[in-house]
Amino acid sequence: MAISPIPQSIEDVFSTITYNIDFYQRQYKWLKDPVERLLDDVFYKFNSDYLEIEDSMEPENAANKIGWYYLNTYVTNTIDGKVFLVDGQQRLTTITLILIQLYQQSVKESSDLSEWVKSKIFGIVGPKKIFWLNHEGHAKTLEKLLNGEPFETIDTTIGITSKNMVENSKYIKSWLEKDLDSKHKLETFIYYFLRRLQLVKLEVSQADVPMVFEVINDRGVRLKPYEILKGKLLGQIDKDELKLLDLNKLWETQVSKINEIGEDEIDSFFEYYIRSKIANSRGLAVKYDKKDYHRAIFSDEADNFFNLKRNPAQIKRFLQNEFVYFTNLYHKIWWFSIDLRPGFEPVFFNSLNELNAQYLILLSAIKFNDPEEDLKIQLIAKEFDRLFVLLQLQRSYDSNKITEIIYHLVTELREQPAEKIKPAFDNQITQLLSNAKATVIHEPFNYMYFKEVGYNDLSTRFSRYFFARIDYFICQNSNAEMQQSFHNLVRNTGHVNGYHIEHILAHNDENLSLFANDEELFERERNRLGGLLLLRGNANISSSNETYTNKLRTYVQTLYWNATLHPDTYHSNLDLIQLKNKYNLNLRAMEVFGPEELEERHKLLADIIKIIWN
Structure with a gap:
């Protein structure tokens, strides 16, 4: 040819x-x-x-x-x-x-x-x-x-x-x-x-x-969108200046850095970055999709902020400053998202739950050369995780409404000081709770809305994440190592090594009698979070229909939260006793487990929730 x-x-x-x-x-x-x-x-x-x-x-x-x-x-x-x-x-x-x-x-x-x-x-x-x-x-x-x-x-x-x-x-x-x-x-x-x-x-x-x-x-x-954008930007600059400033190398270096995250990840960066700086609603954000941002960035609306349309001087300034800064920031957030990093753990937690909108809020709140960069990353990631968890645990999570709320936060926090972050999230949490419960709510967490929450109210992944965080809290505060990584606890669903939700109260006549043989009451109560644990697949199978006394032998060898039910866990365990006293937690061994113990355990979870997601 x-x-x-x-x-x-x-x-x-x-x-x-x-x-x-x-x-x-x-x-x-x-x-x-x-x-x-x-x-x-x-x-x-x-x-x-x-x-x-x-x-x-x-x-x-x-x-x-x-x-x-x-x-x-x-x-x-x-x-x-x-x-x-x-x-x-x-x-x-x-x-x-x-x-x-x-x-x-x-x-x-x-x-x-x-x-x-x-x-x-x-x-x-x-x-x-x-x-x-x-x-x-x-x-x-x-x-x-x-x-x-x-x-x-x-x-x-x-x-x-x-x-x-x-x-x-x-x-x-x-x-x-x-x-x-x-x-x-x-x-x-x-x-x-x-x-x-x-x-x-x-x-x-x-x-x-x-x-x-x-x-x-x-x-x-x-051409891919970022390749087209490159041509539109660099094409406006005099070739001698391009060479003198080495802008082509600058562009390729930053693009390569972001694309190390994943194939054509740079398109995701531009989508988040442009939306973060100018989109005030979900509807307005649509035009800055990663397939079309390379065109839309030159629209009048976008150009009012970026000023890149037929402006070689601004393009040079943008590439050497904002482009480098925010691509580095994006890479930094990604680095925090792939593993637990001291001080930045919530970034990882959000990634674990696929809450990628944290990029959008972070890029909005952080301004060029922001002296509060790290503080804002820590606060926003923590508050986003908190919003996600507290709404789930009070049956008030609506993914469509969350998307709308995200753009309220993007708009409200855009390049604002760090001190405004927590009040903004608090306001959104209570507003969503108030709408869901059809009453005015002032506190982000209320036991009344948590009391009945259990197995059927939460997705399997979220339930695993919740108990993984409970276990992490106990380990962190008692100088212990987690037995399994968060990835294994939350994402691994294999029959042998994957972790699954376990009912403490197996469905048998002995346990049913504890609830006056009321089948409906028994099912409702045993499904509450206070009556659930996270067990590895083979342990879950082996203990599935055992009596509580026999189950305890399995629990002591598993996750720390499970092991706190067994008396041996407290023997000579000064760190655990110190944790209990520090937070005034009703943490104790339970040699029997019935309605009162289940309620006590559920309330204990509520107390820990208030500490973790204060």
């Missing part, structure tokens, strides 16, 4: 060849945004150079003073003398619509260039008028646009292509009429548009068309 690149002006493209829309091509789906970007790019170069041109200069000579502009590539293949457009239909259709509106405006201005422009829209083949871009099925729409018929009278019910042709033509018309406000500027622009804008034609053989199209649209040739 051979691909032959042919550089062309628009005058060359639309001269003698009719481009048929290949069956691979989709309908014309460009809406206002891509059309606006195309016009913006074209007019930026033209307007900046036109300012230096005297009105007395002939338009053709004036256009020659304006630098050329590259409009991308298009791909064709030829079958039996007919040329098919394999890729580039969206752009070439938009160029045709621009030509039609340039023709209308040149007629209105009585310009001698009107017939020249018209010749670039269609040609005559025998008795027929053929549009160079042959949209079969939509030629009537192009004809009506060419004839200047009112937009509202043109039938667009025949398909999305016609509808978008008309809607985009309205926008193009208003743009041209506003920007080309004199006959001289209009005629100069016509010469510029037809001769100074450059495309590259790639001709491929028919046999290779499916493969080429697939590659262009699905694989290698299509």
